[in-house]
Each structure stands twice: as structure tokens, then as C-alpha cells.
Amino acid sequence: MDALIELLQKDALMPREDIARLLDLSLDEVNTEIARLEKDGVILGYQAIVNREKWGTDLVTAVIEVKVTPERGGGFDQIASRLAKFDEVKTCYLMSGGYDLLVIVEAENLRAIAGFVAEKLSTLGVVQASASHFRLKTYKENGAFHQFDQAPERLQVSP
């Protein structure tokens, strides 16, 4: 059901009736399929994409590169799931390349993030090194632009 997932990824609030018409399915079929995707954990949730500048929030986002020593038996999964359980951690990926885990952290201010890195992250024995980068401005997020170019003009009737 790639087409259904694509539609929901673009607009999770699209009325189910519209989805049915677009995909040439009945409303029941659409509802059943979405319920199945949710139940199977293919769809994990639905979130709003927020323009933080317009929102006026002071929340700070940091991207932290973490180099760790993988553990016997658990590999990277164990340390990753331990990190991911912190509320501040919004996203956590295992990466190829110069470091192992990419952790995106959100907190009320710089100090709170510094505290997270110093007290929680760095104190984990398996963490060898970390580098924190702070978000300054967002241009595009999850496919949504934060600043819009004006729509180009089109003729209203054309051949």
C-alpha cells in the first residue's frame, strides 16, 4: 500500500473519503488498511510539522554525533535504545562513517542540552566521544518548506 502511505505522509489529515476516491478504493477498504498499518506498527504516529520561528518557541535543538564502543552481545542496539529512552532525545540513528550514533536532542535551552551531554551522555562508559551541533534555522523539514516561494503565475486557460 505504498500509495496510501505516501498520501498519509504528505497529509495525514486528508479525509478518508478523499483517499478512497484518489486510490479508487471504498471507504471501508481505506479504513481497514490504515487500521492494519497502525496495528502492524508500519505507521507509528501522526505529528504536526511546526515552523518554530512563527511559533516563537525558545526550544533548542542539537544534533549530536556520538562515537561508542559496541558491546558484546548487544552491538549498537543496546546503547542506542538506552539513549533513545531519554525524553530529550527526539531522534536516534545508527550511522555509517566517522561516528556511530546520530542523536537529535531538544530541550528548553542551551544549558539543558549541555547538561544532557555532560551528565547523561558522556558518563555512559561505552561513549568514546561526542560532538554537538546546534540548529540555527530551518529551511525544510520532513518535506515541508519553512519559507515559501510565491507560486509562479500560470495562464488560466491554455491549450
Add this chain to the structure above:
Amino acid sequence: MSIAIADRVRDIPRSGIRDFFEVVQSMGDVISLGIGEPDFVTPWHIREAAIYALEKGRTGYTSNLGLPRLRQTISDYVSKNFSVRYEPADEILVSVGVSEAIDLALRAILNPGDEVIYHEPCYVSYGPSIALAGGVARPITTRAEDKFILRAADVEPMITSRTKALMLNFPTNPTGATMPPEELEKIAALCVKHDLLVMSDEIYSELTYDGVTHPSLAALPGMKERTVLLHGVSKAFAMTGWRIGFACAPAELIDAMMKIHQYAILCAPVLSQEAAIEALMHGVPAMEKMRSAYELRRNYIVTEFHALGFEGFKPQGAFYVFPKITKTGLTSREFSLRLLQEKRVAVVPGTAFGPSGEGHVRCSYATGLDQIKIALTRIGEFCEELSINRSVAA
């Protein structure tokens, strides 16, 4: 001074679309299903390639036939997607849109009085282009009940000793019709039998739905030597304003077309040619995304029209539906004008595409879903008010 316009130009009517466009233009705040171009902007990587070419100073004339790299790219693309191979050196000409290529081909082959057969409803330029080239237009009416397919049996009786060529456009603007391969084979056999040239405008060939693949006429046995394959990047790659089309045909015909092109146009704009290279080489994934968006919208618009009680088949190509509006008791033009005035929704009267378009309107679904939704709600209201008025009058 009164200027005497040449007879052949004076006698040609203005495009019905142009005519209608001016009415729409005067109104403002209109939701338009009248637009014959993608609502997508050209994919960024293609625009970026043109910017790069501009930065590099690629601003000069190109070869009359078009950049050799572009012709090679076209050859590869056509070979891969249409299963027919053209020589980049002398069998491909890059034109300013398919419209120019049609004009070149007609002017290259027609002597005064030569006849050209084509199917109608059709793109607005066919009849006038034939007339401007000194030919005689011989339209064949295709029917909604038959999904606007061109039947070989309808073509054969039209062939006379003056018939020079047959023009095809599948998928069709304005009907969205596609040709079943077996019918296309019959058309091909007919062309071989009567030694006809075919101009096949396949500009919508990428935009087919329900898993239908576009069969190219040129790939059928005996056809390459008598076919002008016309294609371009406008529709599939959302590049209408770049004006890049191309013709693939036997070398002697390309050479004749080139003679006209070199004096009238010289060459297609170089930046657009650079962008077309990027589109054909790397644009297929982005194009496929747009195609699947059209397919979903087509499902939506067809379901809605059926729900409103309009007859019309489910087209499998281009980005138009061509519903029958006769149940409203209005002509195409009345329907379109009143819908525009009363509900601020623009559709194109079917008669803009030839007299056989009467009783239909063309609605483009190359428009955002939100716009399509509002337009259809308003069309529903319009029909309801019409039927109330009619029952009151009765």
C-alpha cells in the same frame, strides 16, 4: 492604412481556447480546470542544470538540428522507451515545442491541395496548421461511446488519391484517449497498404494510467520509414515554457524540415536544450512521481463526475477528462460560460477541439486536489440549480 491580411491567414479562425481564455481573464478569482499544462513546476534538478549552463556561459546558437548531446540523449531515450532507434546525426531534429515540429513536417510534405487525415476532437492546432501549409484538413470524428479510439475502418474510406498523411495524437488532448495496440496495428497496416506518411504526436506518451503502456506507432513493422515521431519534454517533465520538442523521422524528411527550421527559427533556445538533456537523462523518477499524482487525481475526478451523473469513460492517458454534458440541456459553450459566470469555474468547451467536441467539456486534472475538489463541488451546485430552474420552467 488598411492592411490586407493574406487570405489563408484571414480565413483561419482564432483558437477557441484563446477565445475562452480572454473571457476567463476578465473575471479574476476563477478556479480553473482549463489549463493544458502540469501544475508542477519543472523539477528542481532540471532547473538547476539550466542555471549551471547559464553560469558556464552556454548562451550561443546551437546546431540547427539541436545540440549533438541532446540528440544523442533523445536517441537513447526514444530507443529505450519507444523501442525504435534513430540516428542522432540525421534522423532527429530539436524544435521549439512539438507545435513547431508539426508545422515543419506539414510544410515539408504538403503540396497545395494535399489532404491530411486526423482524428477529432483533437488538439487545436491540427486543422489550422494543415491549412497554413496549403493542405486540406480531413478530420474523422471519434466517439465517446468508443472511448475516442481511432478505428482503421473509419480511416480507410477517407483515403483518396490526394491523401498525403495521417496525423495521430494518442494519448489524446482533449479526450485522454489511448489506442489499444491491436487497433494501432490495423492503422499501421492501412498506412503501409496505402503508402501514407504518419505524423504521430506522442507528447503525452509517458502519462498513461492503470498500468497501460504507450505503444509507439514508429516501432511497428514497416512504420519507421513512414513515421514522423513527435515528442518533447513539455508535458511529462512539466516543462511547457521551455519550448522543447523533437521530431524523429527518416533522414530525407528531417533534412527537408531542417531547411524550414533553419530559416524560420535557426535553433531551439540553448538553455532549454541543456535542461532537456537533464530531463531525459535523469528526470524519469521525478516524472514518475508527477505521473502517479495525476493518476490519483484522475481517479478522484472521474469518480466525482460519475457521482454527479455525468457520462464519460475513464481515460487512461494525458491529464484530461472529457465528460458529456448534454444532460444539462446546454451546449458546450453555454455550459462553460454559465459555469464560469455563475460558479467561477473554468472548463474548456469541447467545441474548441473541433465541432465533434460539442456536448463535452475538457477538464484538466493537472491542478491541485484542493482546487479540483472545490471545482467539482461547484459543478455539482451548478447542475442542481440548472435542474431546479428547468423543473420550475416546466
